[in-house]
Amino acid sequence: MTTQIKLRDCAKTFADGTRALAPFDLTIEGGETIVLLGPSGCGKTTILRMIAGLEFPDKGGVITFDGDDVTHQSIEKRRVGMVFQSYALFPNMTVAQNVAYGLKVHGVSRDESDARVKAMLEMMHIEMLADRAIDQLSGGQRQRVALARAIAVQPRVLLLDEPLTALDAKLRVRLRTEINALLRKLGITAVYVTHDQEEAMALGDRIVVMQKGEIAQIGTPRDIYRKPQNPFVADFVGAANRLDGQMRDGRLHIGNHVFDAVDAFDPRHGAIIDQGPVELFFRADGLSTCDAQDADFTGRVEAVSYLGERLRLTVSGIGPQSVMVDTHADDVIAAGADVHCQINPDRLTIFPAMRERTPAASDAR
Amino acid sequence: MSWLSNIKEGRSRPSLPLSVFGRAAPGAGSPVVLAFLMMPGIIVVAAFFLIPLALVVMRVADGPDGWATYFVILTNGWYFASLVQTLLMSAGVTLTALILCSICGLFLVRNQFAGRSMLTALLTLPLSFPGTVVGFMVIMLAGRQGVIGSVSDAIFGEKLVFAYEISGLFIGYLYFSIPRVILAVMASAEKLDPQLEEAARSLGAPTWRVVKDVILPGLMPGLISSGAICFATAMGAFGTAFTLATDIDVLPMVIYTEFTRNANVAVAAALSIALGAMTWVVLFVVRCFVGNSTDVAPRGGA
The missing domain is CATH 2.40.50.140 (Nucleic acid-binding proteins)
Structure with missing residues (x-):
């Protein structure tokens, strides 16, 4: 059910010649939540977009989902769920239509789609918002809708790109707890990008700390916190003295x-x-x-x-x-x-x- | 430094006109003051719009048929045909311009290449040309001595000439409309959120669905407002038609003919009112149908 993701020898050089990512290997076990942590420009979002199929690794890189080579597959074939910092909800659709969109695209029958949408909205505690327009929602509600939309199609992997950054501090902590519970409940493979070490600690089974296009350390939150392997990681995870x-x-x-x-x-x-x-x-x-x-x-x-x-x-x-x-x-x-x-x-x-x-x-x- | 910032603050404080148009500031927003400030606008509108319009409306009654002249556009086959032709051509020009410009506008916004800004500037060049110049260019292209005619003569032994008919007018109006529409499309396209498209694709949407569900709805406000201008301009444009030929039966030409040659002032007036009303109705219906967007400003009034 859950999908193991492997990246082998993946590097990324942009068209203008900038090296965004040095070659790296990364294995994400089925059902695991991996957090990519690092300052802006460290390449964490590029890795996420590579897994999504929005960026492709340089020649030689291989990405597999459960052993299937998806390296050259585009995003619409990969069955990934994405959640963005900007929510990226369709403004011309209601909440329910947003959540149903992926089901509609996949040709799921009307009855089944209605039932699935209802279940998703209930799971995210937003069933009362079903017929609202997107611009009538608060930031927290929008991100719940975005999560429901991403999960509704039962993706092989859930990709979250700084989903809480645009929210205020209190809401961030609350939604973080909810996302954590959701990921455990679904047992879905998830990749979560953030620059907030507290968020990383709270959510990650493992954390990948990134620095300037390279992986600085991979480890459990406890390892990263107590046994940082280099000054950068030590500094970044809060050992500021x-x-x-x-x-x-x-x-x-x-x-x-x-x-x-x-x-x-x-x-x-x-x-x-x-x-x-x-x-x-x-x-x-x-x-x-x-x-x-x-x-x-x-x-x-x-x-x-x-x-x-x-x-x-x-x-x-x-x-x-x-x-x-x-x-x-x-x-x-x-x-x-x-x-x-x-x-x-x-x-x-x-x-x-x-x-x-x-x-x-x-x-x- | 502090005195400088004080002056700046003082300047940025809302002055009288702002408080008049904003929510009532104490004293300044009284109806009398408001009416007084609006007087210049009212005078201009009355003198140059309402009064002439009323005169034209009244003028119809002076004709031999009296108020019944208004029905002439429906009962007279020639007038009616010209109305239908004008409507169809304007709608055709508008649709074609919207389709062409959506594709080109998106392409220009999303791709960086050498000469891009040059190309954009070139595409918007016709903005500065009057209708007569556009008509002249159409003749150079598809007239009796035109480029297309010479080429087709050389290849097929037959001269292809279509400048002096409705298709020539179509090309001229299209050329005339493209800059206006393309600028509007580019402005809307720059505001599209690329993550919306990525979200749709992640949910499995193929390209055509992304276009239909994300890109078109995003461009729609710009398409409607520029389409409205394009349509209204095509309905009323005269210069190009006049340059190309006098026997193209688009409504502005018919009005001109009735007014100057036949001195049929009542009919010309009735046709003018009908032209304005038809354009307004079409724009109104489109606005009702395509939705609630506030960007659909009635800027295209003929």
């Missing part, structure tokens, strides 16, 4: 502080880092406030943001840039105060230092 350090005989030196028993593993070379300069990436939970005698660092609070369940401090004087430190929401700390911080070594991601930081990593933020 960075410090420089030195490994000397297996011990980590940061400034005047020495930490024992730190696993410094370079995933790119598959080797333990024993010596040399390193970059440390960590989230706001990699540092915590403490008393003066336990402090690894003392910095100055530049800004304080109240996030509800915690207080986020922007602290300068620790690294080359200011770092984020989370503390208890009840703490009373004002900008300008000195604050003592302790490092949590197991929350650090350590990479051997590169001479320069990849510009894309800083652009992405």
Whole structure:
């Protein structure tokens, strides 16, 4: 029932000679939800459009659906469901006509089509909107209609191109939960493109992090979050804090502080880092406030943001840039105060230092 | 800098005319002020449209048949035939122009190639030509000494001449209409959302269905408004017909003949009213049928 998708040696060079995608392999298991995550221009949408049949890979690339070679098949033959950021609903049709469109095109009988449309609208909780015109709907309602329309034809794969980006934050979270439940319920193979790492974490069985036309890492949300394989991924999935350090005989030196028993593993070379300069990436939970005698660092609070369940401090004087430190929401700390911080070594991601930081990593933020 | 931005703000604040046409601002929107501001418009409309129209309408009654002259267009075979011919030709020109321009307009908007803007400029060149020049060009093309005649004479030994009949007029009007329609189509085509087509294709729609269900509905407002202008222009155009021949029986020619040669003022007036009314009715019916689009401005009034 579910469709496995394989892309082999797929690359994309546009007509003007720009390399959009370096050759890559990707297998999406039947029923799996894959999220393509990356900053704009990283090639994630190009991969989605290749699977859809709206773009074709350069010569040599092969795309299969369950072993069928669909490389040269155009989109109307591939049986894919698409959901767009702009909704792309037909403005000259009602909600029900939009959902029924694919069925009509496939020659499904009137009775069956009516029944299927009704079921789809009920599943998306929009049955009361059936006879509305598209321009009478809110953004959230439109995206529900678009989902119903895409699913109604029982596609082999559901392709979602930033479907929630145009919605406001609260609705985005709600619809995200609904989409997640829907994908589990249908058990359909799905490819979801987004630049929002939270969305990626919430929806993906696996996440493909993209950078400048290349796959930077493929992994489960947990892997991507806890074990980023390079500074770009670490930075992109929210480890925004960075410090420089030195490994000397297996011990980590940061400034005047020495930490024992730190696993410094370079995933790119598959080797333990024993010596040399390193970059440390960590989230706001990699540092915590403490008393003066336990402090690894003392910095100055530049800004304080109240996030509800915690207080986020922007602290300068620790690294080359200011770092984020989370503390208890009840703490009373004002900008300008000195604050003592302790490092949590197991929350650090350590990479051997590169001479320069990849510009894309800083652009992405 | 702040004084500068203040001045800018002051300027952008809605001034009197805006509040008059907008929703009633206190004081400014009173009916008296409104009527006063509309006076110039009313005077122009009255002097150059309503009064002459009323005079023409009245003039019909002075004829030998009185008000019955209005029925002359239905009872007189020659007038009636010319009316039908004019209607058919205008509808034909409009349809042909719409079809040709939809294809060309879409092509021009969707393809980048060397000389594209040059070609667009060239296609819109006839905008600046009066009807007589267009008629002259049709004669050069399909007249007795025309290019088509010479070529067909050389190949088939027979001179193909059709400039002086209704088909010559058809070509002339088509040529005349293409720039207006193509500009409207290109404007609409640029606004089409390519993702709508991708969505339709992803649902399995073959090309003809995409055209029918997505592209045509998207172009429709532009097609209707430019088609209306095209139709109204073809109904009333005179210059081209006059240049080509005096015996093409399109309604404007008949009116001219009745008015100047036969001094049959009452009939000419009745035919004028009929021409205007017919054009208006056709445009009205099309607008009712093709739908609710607000873009279908009655810009094509003859």
